[in-house]
Amino acid sequence: MSTTPEIGAILENSKELDRLRKDQEDILSEINKLHKKLQATPEVVEKPGDTSLSRLKMLYTQAKDLSDNEANISNKLISQLDALHPPGAQGQQRRRLEGSEQKRKRVKADSDITRLNPSMRNQLEACASLKGEQVAARVTPRNADKDEWFVVKVIHFDKESKEFEVLDEEPGDDEESSGQRQYKLPMANIIPFPKSNDPSSAPDFLPGKHVLAVYPGTTALYKATVVHCPRRRKTDDYVLEFDDDEEDGSLPQRTVPFHKVVPLPEGHRQ
Incomplete structure:
Protein backbone atom coordinates (compact mmCIF):
# COMPACT_ATOMS: atom_id res chain seq x y z
CA MET A 1 0.00 0.00 0.00
CA ALA A 126 6.44 41.60 34.48
CA CYS A 127 8.02 40.62 37.81
CA ALA A 128 11.31 39.75 36.12
CA SER A 129 11.32 43.13 34.36
CA LEU A 130 11.30 44.92 37.73
CA LYS A 131 15.00 44.20 38.33
CA GLY A 132 16.71 47.41 39.41
CA GLU A 133 13.38 49.18 40.02
CA GLN A 134 12.07 50.56 43.28
CA VAL A 135 8.84 48.94 44.48
CA ALA A 136 6.59 48.93 47.53
CA ALA A 137 7.28 45.88 49.71
CA ARG A 138 5.54 44.38 52.72
CA VAL A 139 8.21 43.28 55.19
CA THR A 140 8.31 42.13 58.79
CA PRO A 141 11.47 43.77 60.22
CA ARG A 142 13.38 42.21 63.08
CA ASN A 143 11.86 42.68 66.52
CA ALA A 144 8.64 43.93 64.92
CA ASP A 145 5.21 42.53 65.77
CA LYS A 146 3.53 43.59 62.52
CA ASP A 147 4.23 44.04 58.83
CA GLU A 148 5.48 47.32 57.44
CA TRP A 149 5.46 48.70 53.91
CA PHE A 150 8.50 50.56 52.59
CA VAL A 151 10.42 51.31 49.42
CA VAL A 152 12.96 48.67 48.33
CA LYS A 153 15.03 47.98 45.23
CA VAL A 154 14.53 44.72 43.29
CA ILE A 155 17.76 42.74 42.93
CA HIS A 156 16.41 39.55 41.36
CA PHE A 157 13.20 37.64 40.67
CA ASP A 158 13.23 33.82 40.67
CA LYS A 159 10.54 32.50 38.31
CA GLU A 160 10.76 28.99 39.80
CA SER A 161 10.18 29.95 43.44
CA LYS A 162 8.24 33.11 42.50
CA GLU A 163 10.27 35.07 45.04
CA PHE A 164 11.83 38.52 44.89
CA GLU A 165 15.24 39.39 46.28
CA VAL A 166 15.04 43.01 47.38
CA LEU A 167 17.35 45.54 49.04
CA ASP A 168 16.28 48.01 51.69
CA GLU A 169 18.69 50.81 50.87
CA GLU A 170 17.68 53.07 53.76
CA PRO A 171 16.77 51.00 56.84
CA GLY A 172 15.19 52.88 59.73
CA ASP A 173 17.00 54.09 62.81
CA ASP A 174 15.42 51.32 64.88
CA GLU A 175 17.17 48.59 62.88
CA GLU A 176 19.97 46.69 64.63
CA SER A 177 22.40 47.54 61.86
CA SER A 178 22.68 50.80 59.97
CA GLY A 179 23.73 48.94 56.82
CA GLN A 180 21.48 48.00 53.92
CA ARG A 181 19.35 44.87 54.35
CA GLN A 182 18.19 42.21 51.91
CA TYR A 183 14.93 40.26 52.00
CA LYS A 184 13.36 37.39 50.05
CA LEU A 185 9.68 38.09 49.53
CA PRO A 186 6.80 36.35 47.69
CA MET A 187 5.06 38.03 44.78
CA ALA A 188 2.09 38.94 46.98
CA ASN A 189 4.34 41.19 49.09
CA ILE A 190 5.39 43.40 46.19
CA ILE A 191 3.50 46.25 44.48
CA PRO A 192 5.17 48.04 41.53
CA PHE A 193 5.00 51.82 41.50
CA PRO A 194 3.69 53.69 38.43
CA LYS A 195 6.53 54.66 36.10
CA SER A 196 7.85 58.13 36.93
CA ASN A 197 8.43 58.76 33.21
CA ASP A 198 4.95 57.49 32.25
CA PRO A 199 2.24 59.48 34.08
CA SER A 200 -0.47 57.60 32.20
CA SER A 201 0.42 54.48 34.22
CA ALA A 202 -0.89 56.16 37.41
CA PRO A 203 -4.62 55.67 38.03
CA ASP A 204 -6.90 58.54 39.06
CA PHE A 205 -8.24 57.47 42.46
CA LEU A 206 -11.64 58.92 43.37
CA PRO A 207 -11.96 61.24 46.41
CA GLY A 208 -12.31 59.19 49.56
CA LYS A 209 -10.40 56.25 48.06
CA HIS A 210 -7.94 54.57 50.43
CA VAL A 211 -4.43 54.12 49.03
CA LEU A 212 -0.93 53.21 50.17
CA ALA A 213 1.54 56.08 49.76
CA VAL A 214 5.10 57.05 50.63
CA TYR A 215 5.00 59.53 53.52
CA PRO A 216 6.86 62.73 52.51
CA GLY A 217 10.51 62.74 53.55
CA THR A 218 10.61 58.99 54.29
CA THR A 219 10.82 55.63 52.48
CA ALA A 220 7.86 54.18 54.41
CA LEU A 221 4.35 53.69 53.04
CA TYR A 222 1.20 54.29 55.05
CA LYS A 223 -2.52 54.14 54.50
CA ALA A 224 -3.94 57.44 53.25
CA THR A 225 -7.16 58.86 51.83
CA VAL A 226 -7.38 60.72 48.52
CA VAL A 227 -8.61 64.30 48.95
CA HIS A 228 -8.60 65.76 45.43
CA CYS A 229 -9.43 63.97 42.18
CA PRO A 230 -9.20 63.99 39.27
CA ARG A 231 -5.80 65.56 38.97
CA ARG A 232 -5.77 68.39 36.46
CA ARG A 233 -2.75 66.84 34.73
CA LYS A 234 -1.39 63.33 34.86
CA THR A 235 1.88 64.74 36.22
CA ASP A 236 0.18 66.43 39.17
CA ASP A 237 0.85 65.17 42.69
CA TYR A 238 -1.86 63.48 44.74
CA VAL A 239 -3.29 65.37 47.70
CA LEU A 240 -3.69 62.90 50.56
CA GLU A 241 -4.56 62.68 54.24
CA PHE A 242 -2.54 60.01 56.06
CA ASP A 243 -4.09 57.97 58.84
CA ASP A 244 -2.74 58.73 62.33
CA ASP A 245 -1.16 61.96 61.04
CA GLU A 246 -3.24 64.23 63.21
CA GLU A 247 -1.97 67.71 64.01
CA ASP A 248 -3.91 70.11 66.25
CA GLY A 249 -7.02 67.96 66.02
CA SER A 250 -7.10 67.61 62.22
CA LEU A 251 -5.37 65.68 59.46
CA PRO A 252 -3.05 67.86 57.35
CA GLN A 253 -3.26 67.51 53.57
CA ARG A 254 0.04 66.38 52.08
CA THR A 255 1.16 66.15 48.46
CA VAL A 256 2.74 62.93 47.21
CA PRO A 257 4.18 62.32 43.69
CA PHE A 258 1.93 60.19 41.49
CA HIS A 259 4.66 57.53 41.18
CA LYS A 260 4.76 56.96 44.95
CA VAL A 261 1.09 56.00 45.38
CA VAL A 262 -0.39 52.50 44.88
CA PRO A 263 -3.80 50.88 45.51
CA LEU A 264 -4.40 49.74 49.09
CA PRO A 265 -3.98 45.93 49.23
CA GLU A 266 -6.99 43.88 50.34
CA GLY A 267 -6.92 43.04 54.02
CA HIS A 268 -4.30 45.73 54.70
CA ARG A 269 -3.36 46.06 58.34
CA GLN A 270 -0.69 48.40 59.63
Whole structure:
Protein backbone atom coordinates (compact mmCIF):
# COMPACT_ATOMS: atom_id res chain seq x y z
CA MET A 1 0.00 0.00 0.00
CA SER A 2 1.36 3.42 -0.95
CA THR A 3 2.19 5.77 1.87
CA THR A 4 1.73 8.89 -0.29
CA PRO A 5 -1.89 9.60 0.86
CA GLU A 6 -0.86 9.16 4.50
CA ILE A 7 2.06 11.57 4.09
CA GLY A 8 -0.24 14.05 2.36
CA ALA A 9 -2.64 13.89 5.30
CA ILE A 10 0.25 14.40 7.72
CA LEU A 11 1.37 17.50 5.83
CA GLU A 12 -2.19 18.89 5.80
CA ASN A 13 -2.51 18.38 9.55
CA SER A 14 0.88 19.99 10.05
CA LYS A 15 -0.28 23.08 8.14
CA GLU A 16 -3.45 23.18 10.24
CA LEU A 17 -1.34 22.95 13.40
CA ASP A 18 0.77 25.90 12.25
CA ARG A 19 -2.38 27.91 11.54
CA LEU A 20 -3.81 27.15 14.99
CA ARG A 21 -0.61 28.20 16.68
CA LYS A 22 -0.54 31.47 14.73
CA ASP A 23 -4.14 32.15 15.75
CA GLN A 24 -3.19 31.42 19.35
CA GLU A 25 -0.36 33.93 19.20
CA ASP A 26 -2.76 36.56 17.81
CA ILE A 27 -5.26 35.89 20.61
CA LEU A 28 -2.48 36.02 23.22
CA SER A 29 -1.37 39.38 21.84
CA GLU A 30 -4.90 40.75 22.20
CA ILE A 31 -5.12 39.40 25.77
CA ASN A 32 -1.81 41.05 26.64
CA LYS A 33 -3.00 44.41 25.29
CA LEU A 34 -6.20 44.19 27.30
CA HIS A 35 -4.28 43.21 30.45
CA LYS A 36 -2.07 46.28 30.11
CA LYS A 37 -5.10 48.51 29.62
CA LEU A 38 -6.81 47.15 32.74
CA GLN A 39 -3.63 47.39 34.81
CA ALA A 40 -3.09 51.02 33.77
CA THR A 41 -6.72 52.12 34.15
CA PRO A 42 -8.62 49.57 36.29
CA GLU A 43 -11.41 52.08 36.90
CA VAL A 44 -12.47 51.76 33.24
CA VAL A 45 -14.54 48.64 34.07
CA GLU A 46 -16.80 50.78 36.28
CA LYS A 47 -17.78 53.06 33.40
CA PRO A 48 -21.25 52.46 31.87
CA GLY A 49 -21.07 50.57 28.60
CA ASP A 50 -17.50 49.31 29.10
CA THR A 51 -17.05 45.81 27.64
CA SER A 52 -13.45 45.12 28.71
CA LEU A 53 -14.27 42.19 31.00
CA SER A 54 -16.69 40.52 28.57
CA ARG A 55 -14.13 40.88 25.78
CA LEU A 56 -11.43 39.39 28.02
CA LYS A 57 -13.70 36.42 28.76
CA MET A 58 -14.35 35.95 25.03
CA LEU A 59 -10.60 36.00 24.29
CA TYR A 60 -9.91 33.41 26.98
CA THR A 61 -12.68 31.21 25.56
CA GLN A 62 -11.17 31.50 22.08
CA ALA A 63 -7.72 30.68 23.46
CA LYS A 64 -9.08 27.55 25.14
CA ASP A 65 -10.92 26.41 21.98
CA LEU A 66 -7.78 26.90 19.89
CA SER A 67 -5.71 24.97 22.41
CA ASP A 68 -8.23 22.10 22.40
CA ASN A 69 -8.11 22.04 18.59
CA GLU A 70 -4.32 22.01 18.71
CA ALA A 71 -4.41 19.01 21.04
CA ASN A 72 -6.81 17.16 18.70
CA ILE A 73 -4.66 17.81 15.61
CA SER A 74 -1.52 16.79 17.54
CA ASN A 75 -3.17 13.50 18.52
CA LYS A 76 -4.11 12.86 14.89
CA LEU A 77 -0.53 13.49 13.77
CA ILE A 78 0.80 11.13 16.43
CA SER A 79 -1.62 8.40 15.28
CA GLN A 80 -0.69 8.93 11.63
CA LEU A 81 3.02 8.79 12.40
CA ASP A 82 2.55 5.68 14.53
CA ALA A 83 0.77 4.00 11.59
CA LEU A 84 3.74 4.72 9.30
CA HIS A 85 6.41 3.76 11.83
CA PRO A 86 7.88 0.29 11.11
CA PRO A 87 6.99 -2.24 13.83
CA GLY A 88 9.86 -3.13 16.15
CA ALA A 89 10.47 -5.41 19.07
CA GLN A 90 7.68 -5.42 21.63
CA GLY A 91 9.87 -3.92 24.32
CA GLN A 92 11.09 -1.20 21.99
CA GLN A 93 7.52 -0.41 20.87
CA ARG A 94 6.39 -0.10 24.48
CA ARG A 95 9.24 2.26 25.36
CA ARG A 96 8.53 4.36 22.27
CA LEU A 97 4.86 4.72 23.18
CA GLU A 98 5.68 5.54 26.78
CA GLY A 99 8.11 8.19 25.58
CA SER A 100 5.43 9.68 23.33
CA GLU A 101 2.98 9.75 26.22
CA GLN A 102 5.48 11.53 28.43
CA LYS A 103 6.18 14.00 25.63
CA ARG A 104 2.47 14.69 25.21
CA LYS A 105 2.16 15.31 28.93
CA ARG A 106 5.06 17.76 28.80
CA VAL A 107 3.52 19.51 25.79
CA LYS A 108 0.20 19.78 27.62
CA ALA A 109 1.90 21.17 30.72
CA ASP A 110 3.71 23.77 28.63
CA SER A 111 0.44 24.58 26.89
CA ASP A 112 -1.30 25.06 30.23
CA ILE A 113 1.31 27.62 31.26
CA THR A 114 1.95 29.51 28.05
CA ARG A 115 -1.43 29.35 26.33
CA LEU A 116 -4.28 28.61 28.72
CA ASN A 117 -2.80 30.76 31.49
CA PRO A 118 -1.27 33.76 29.74
CA SER A 119 -2.06 35.94 32.75
CA MET A 120 0.39 34.04 34.96
CA ARG A 121 3.07 34.04 32.27
CA ASN A 122 2.63 37.78 31.80
CA GLN A 123 2.79 38.30 35.54
CA LEU A 124 6.06 36.38 35.83
CA GLU A 125 7.58 38.32 32.94
CA ALA A 126 6.44 41.60 34.48
CA CYS A 127 8.02 40.62 37.81
CA ALA A 128 11.31 39.75 36.12
CA SER A 129 11.32 43.13 34.36
CA LEU A 130 11.30 44.92 37.73
CA LYS A 131 15.00 44.20 38.33
CA GLY A 132 16.71 47.41 39.41
CA GLU A 133 13.38 49.18 40.02
CA GLN A 134 12.07 50.56 43.28
CA VAL A 135 8.84 48.94 44.48
CA ALA A 136 6.59 48.93 47.53
CA ALA A 137 7.28 45.88 49.71
CA ARG A 138 5.54 44.38 52.72
CA VAL A 139 8.21 43.28 55.19
CA THR A 140 8.31 42.13 58.79
CA PRO A 141 11.47 43.77 60.22
CA ARG A 142 13.38 42.21 63.08
CA ASN A 143 11.86 42.68 66.52
CA ALA A 144 8.64 43.93 64.92
CA ASP A 145 5.21 42.53 65.77
CA LYS A 146 3.53 43.59 62.52
CA ASP A 147 4.23 44.04 58.83
CA GLU A 148 5.48 47.32 57.44
CA TRP A 149 5.46 48.70 53.91
CA PHE A 150 8.50 50.56 52.59
CA VAL A 151 10.42 51.31 49.42
CA VAL A 152 12.96 48.67 48.33
CA LYS A 153 15.03 47.98 45.23
CA VAL A 154 14.53 44.72 43.29
CA ILE A 155 17.76 42.74 42.93
CA HIS A 156 16.41 39.55 41.36
CA PHE A 157 13.20 37.64 40.67
CA ASP A 158 13.23 33.82 40.67
CA LYS A 159 10.54 32.50 38.31
CA GLU A 160 10.76 28.99 39.80
CA SER A 161 10.18 29.95 43.44
CA LYS A 162 8.24 33.11 42.50
CA GLU A 163 10.27 35.07 45.04
CA PHE A 164 11.83 38.52 44.89
CA GLU A 165 15.24 39.39 46.28
CA VAL A 166 15.04 43.01 47.38
CA LEU A 167 17.35 45.54 49.04
CA ASP A 168 16.28 48.01 51.69
CA GLU A 169 18.69 50.81 50.87
CA GLU A 170 17.68 53.07 53.76
CA PRO A 171 16.77 51.00 56.84
CA GLY A 172 15.19 52.88 59.73
CA ASP A 173 17.00 54.09 62.81
CA ASP A 174 15.42 51.32 64.88
CA GLU A 175 17.17 48.59 62.88
CA GLU A 176 19.97 46.69 64.63
CA SER A 177 22.40 47.54 61.86
CA SER A 178 22.68 50.80 59.97
CA GLY A 179 23.73 48.94 56.82
CA GLN A 180 21.48 48.00 53.92
CA ARG A 181 19.35 44.87 54.35
CA GLN A 182 18.19 42.21 51.91
CA TYR A 183 14.93 40.26 52.00
CA LYS A 184 13.36 37.39 50.05
CA LEU A 185 9.68 38.09 49.53
CA PRO A 186 6.80 36.35 47.69
CA MET A 187 5.06 38.03 44.78
CA ALA A 188 2.09 38.94 46.98
CA ASN A 189 4.34 41.19 49.09
CA ILE A 190 5.39 43.40 46.19
CA ILE A 191 3.50 46.25 44.48
CA PRO A 192 5.17 48.04 41.53
CA PHE A 193 5.00 51.82 41.50
CA PRO A 194 3.69 53.69 38.43
CA LYS A 195 6.53 54.66 36.10
CA SER A 196 7.85 58.13 36.93
CA ASN A 197 8.43 58.76 33.21
CA ASP A 198 4.95 57.49 32.25
CA PRO A 199 2.24 59.48 34.08
CA SER A 200 -0.47 57.60 32.20
CA SER A 201 0.42 54.48 34.22
CA ALA A 202 -0.89 56.16 37.41
CA PRO A 203 -4.62 55.67 38.03
CA ASP A 204 -6.90 58.54 39.06
CA PHE A 205 -8.24 57.47 42.46
CA LEU A 206 -11.64 58.92 43.37
CA PRO A 207 -11.96 61.24 46.41
CA GLY A 208 -12.31 59.19 49.56
CA LYS A 209 -10.40 56.25 48.06
CA HIS A 210 -7.94 54.57 50.43
CA VAL A 211 -4.43 54.12 49.03
CA LEU A 212 -0.93 53.21 50.17
CA ALA A 213 1.54 56.08 49.76
CA VAL A 214 5.10 57.05 50.63
CA TYR A 215 5.00 59.53 53.52
CA PRO A 216 6.86 62.73 52.51
CA GLY A 217 10.51 62.74 53.55
CA THR A 218 10.61 58.99 54.29
CA THR A 219 10.82 55.63 52.48
CA ALA A 220 7.86 54.18 54.41
CA LEU A 221 4.35 53.69 53.04
CA TYR A 222 1.20 54.29 55.05
CA LYS A 223 -2.52 54.14 54.50
CA ALA A 224 -3.94 57.44 53.25
CA THR A 225 -7.16 58.86 51.83
CA VAL A 226 -7.38 60.72 48.52
CA VAL A 227 -8.61 64.30 48.95
CA HIS A 228 -8.60 65.76 45.43
CA CYS A 229 -9.43 63.97 42.18
CA PRO A 230 -9.20 63.99 39.27
CA ARG A 231 -5.80 65.56 38.97
CA ARG A 232 -5.77 68.39 36.46
CA ARG A 233 -2.75 66.84 34.73
CA LYS A 234 -1.39 63.33 34.86
CA THR A 235 1.88 64.74 36.22
CA ASP A 236 0.18 66.43 39.17
CA ASP A 237 0.85 65.17 42.69
CA TYR A 238 -1.86 63.48 44.74
CA VAL A 239 -3.29 65.37 47.70
CA LEU A 240 -3.69 62.90 50.56
CA GLU A 241 -4.56 62.68 54.24
CA PHE A 242 -2.54 60.01 56.06
CA ASP A 243 -4.09 57.97 58.84
CA ASP A 244 -2.74 58.73 62.33
CA ASP A 245 -1.16 61.96 61.04
CA GLU A 246 -3.24 64.23 63.21
CA GLU A 247 -1.97 67.71 64.01
CA ASP A 248 -3.91 70.11 66.25
CA GLY A 249 -7.02 67.96 66.02
CA SER A 250 -7.10 67.61 62.22
CA LEU A 251 -5.37 65.68 59.46
CA PRO A 252 -3.05 67.86 57.35
CA GLN A 253 -3.26 67.51 53.57
CA ARG A 254 0.04 66.38 52.08
CA THR A 255 1.16 66.15 48.46
CA VAL A 256 2.74 62.93 47.21
CA PRO A 257 4.18 62.32 43.69
CA PHE A 258 1.93 60.19 41.49
CA HIS A 259 4.66 57.53 41.18
CA LYS A 260 4.76 56.96 44.95
CA VAL A 261 1.09 56.00 45.38
CA VAL A 262 -0.39 52.50 44.88
CA PRO A 263 -3.80 50.88 45.51
CA LEU A 264 -4.40 49.74 49.09
CA PRO A 265 -3.98 45.93 49.23
CA GLU A 266 -6.99 43.88 50.34
CA GLY A 267 -6.92 43.04 54.02
CA HIS A 268 -4.30 45.73 54.70
CA ARG A 269 -3.36 46.06 58.34
CA GLN A 270 -0.69 48.40 59.63
